[in-house]
Amino acid sequence: DIQMTQSPSSLSASVGDRVTITCRASQGIRNYLAWFQQKPGKAPKSLIYAASSLQSGVPSKFSGSGSGTDFTLTIGSLQPEDFATYYCQQYNSYPLTFGGGTKVEIK
């Protein structure tokens, strides 16, 4: 199974900050990586797929990069509505696997 390691597991940031979350796969997954945002009590929301493609309707302050084993999600100019938990997920092969999540909190 492919292990997905996200870091950090949590971070505190201020409104207006630029935030970067990393995700490392235990083996190469080409660009078959997605990023999701989840707020308490809500379903995950798709942000990025194919490592760097923006899901329709998602603001351009979200961006993704990487290929192979190392990936990043960047949120430019953090806004109050961006405080949430973020997950990466590989879909290169079954079993599909998720990172442990990164909780972004208000400083």
Next chain:
Amino acid sequence: EVQLLESGGGLVQPGGSLRLSCAASGFSFSSYAMSWVRQAPGKGLEWVSGISAGGDSTYYADSVKGRFTTSRDNSKNTLYLEMSSLSAEDTAVYYCAKVSSNSPYWGQGTLVTVSS
């Protein structure tokens, strides 16, 4: 607009069974593999099961293998999850999700509680 609408969750006793359904609309359901993903209270996301577009191949997490069965009816645009021998560890929100291809989508989830 893509919609995935789960149903069938509820309270079930340990050792019991439950069948979840997911009605899909807004995309060519029969063209895409689908998955079930769950989230236990206060925990992260756990992939549970997947099924190929035509339904001929299924995949399961080790934690549910032999107890859960995923199927689909492409004529009804519906995905199913049959769960048996349920235990407290299966208590979670279960999501129907299109997450094994580009442009992923999630349903709103249905809560399964296993308790006596």
